[in-house]
Amino acid sequence: xxxxxxxxxxxxxxxxxxxxxxxxxxxxxxxxxxxxxxxxxxxxxxxxxxxxxxxxxxxxxxxxxxxxxxxxxxxxxxxxxxxxxxxxxxxxxxxxxxxxxxxxxxxxxxxxxxxxxxxxxxxxxxxxxxxxxxxxxxxxxxxxxxxxxxxxxxxxxxxxxxxxxxxxxxxxxxxxxxxxxxxxxxxxxxxxxxxxxxxxxxxxxxxxxxxxxxxxxxxxxxxxxxxxxxxxxxxxxxxxxxxxxxxxxxxxxxxxxxxxxxxxxxxxxxxxxxxxxxxxxxxxxxxxxxxxxxxxxxxxxxxxxxxxxxxxxxxxxxxxxxxxxxxxxxxxxxxxxxxxxxxxxxxxxxxxxxx
Ligand code: SAH
Ligand code: SF4
Numbered sequence: 001x002x003x004x005x006x007x008x009x010x011x012x013x014x015x016x017x018x019x020x021x022x023x024x025x026x027x028x029x030x031x032x033x034x035x036x037x038x039x040x041x042x043x044x045x046x047x048x049x050x051x052x053x054x055x056x057x058x059x060x061x062x063x064x065x066x067x068x069x070x071x072x073x074x075x076x077x078x079x080x081x082x083x084x085x086x087x088x089x090x091x092x093x094x095x096x097x098x099x100x101x102x103x104x105x106x107x108x109x110x111x112x113x114x115x116x117x118x119x120x121x122x123x124x125x126x127x128x129x130x131x132x133x134x135x136x137x138x139x140x141x142x143x144x145x146x147x148x149x150x151x152x153x154x155x156x157x158x159x160x161x162x163x164x165x166x167x168x169x170x171x172x173x174x175x176x177x178x179x180x181x182x183x184x185x186x187x188x189x190x191x192x193x194x195x196x197x198x199x200x201x202x203x204x205x206x207x208x209x210x211x212x213x214x215x216x217x218x219x220x221x222x223x224x225x226x227x228x229x230x231x232x233x234x235x236x237x238x239x240x241x242x243x244x245x246x247x248x249x250x251x252x253x254x255x256x257x258x259x260x261x262x263x264x265x266x267x268x269x270x271x272x273x274x275x276x277x278x279x280x281x282x283x284x285x286x287x288x289x290x291x292x293x294x295x296x297x298x299x300x301x302x303x304x305x306x307x308x309x310x311x312x313x314x315x316x317x318x319x320x321x322x323x324x325x326x327x328x329x330x331x332x333x334x335x336x337x338x339x340x341x342x343x344x345x346x347x348x349x350x351x352x353x354x355x
Pocket of ligand 1: 028082122123165166167168187196197198218219248261262263292293294295296297339340341
């Protein structure tokens with residue numbers, strides 16, 4: 001495979017291109033031009049780099065790949081959410097979702113094809129694990145979806161969340177590299193990028209050790225060990241006390257507010273007493289809780305989202321204990337683009353094969 005420049009830090013990409021140009025006796029300013037095509041113009045290949053001589057464009061394309069993704073499908077929901085299915089070089093498929101609001105366009109990206117963590121309420125979990133994504137493939141979702149955002153909504157992506165398919169900290173190295181590419185290459189503010197994890201402690205520590213004020217969201221879904229274990233097998237490996245320790249360390253290092261995701265499933269984890277437990281559990285952290293009504297998935301036909309009254313009661317308990325929170329209305333439901341629903345429509349097909 002060609003050298004994938006999008007998987008490099010911008011500094012490494014520049015030195016790779018500069019070395020290539022020097023070997024060919026090209027003037028050094030061409031490296032800066034080439035880099036502008038990658039990050040400022042979002043080129044998917046050097047054939048688009050019209051400020052470079054045609055022969056040089058060809059040889060850059062022979063030596064380097066900019067990891068173009070194949071757009072397999074694009075679906076738009078009634079509420080303007082747009083879901084993309086991207087084809088990768090080996091036939092795997094991943095999804096990303098554009099979510100426009102009056103002030104932002106948030107892009108939700110995937111970190112793996114499938115997921116091995118098996119949370120019971122998640123369609124990606126039910127789908128199983130296919131493979132890790134390379135850093136270049138993660139960054140390419142941003143480049144290609146951001147270009148579509150401009151065409152669809154007349155504005156670019158302002159925020160990125162790693163909440164698509166996969167568990168970012170099951171693929172930590174490539175995910176951390178991709179953060180650097182989005183931030184330093186494509187120029188997105190670190191505070192506008194949030195990584196969502198099921199709670200893998202080594203990854204949380206690795207993010208704490210990474211420079212930059214990237215956001216961290218943790219999928220909690222229960223403050224009670226036994227219940228969390230029933231919903232999320234990861235609770236066996238990294239039980240709540242270990243997770244909380246890691247988050248306290250993270251906050252001591254980063255001095256930044258964390259967020260928690262809490263998906264409310266009717267009669268499963270929406271008892272008001274669990275809200276009290278949640279408030280106690282996180283009482284020594286500076287944090288924000290996102291309450292997400294469960295999005296129904298076929299593998300759990302009996303599970304329903306908590307009714308509005310129940311959600312309001314849960315929220316009121318958090319309020320009374322001074323815990324900041326918001327109820328997130330699911331968007332893109334009609335195209336299976338809401339939280340945890342990714343890969344649904346596609347999963348009915350036989351998995352893509354190689355070659
Ligand atoms: N693996 C990471 C990120 C991807 S999932 C994680 O688990 O955090 C993004 C968010 O969607 C997580 O908070 C996850 O718990 C939530 N989610 C999964 N399935 C859902 C569903 N069916 N309804 C609502 N939220 C769901
Ligand atoms: Fe994986 Fe996150 Fe889904 Fe759990 S919720 S199965 S960690 S993608």
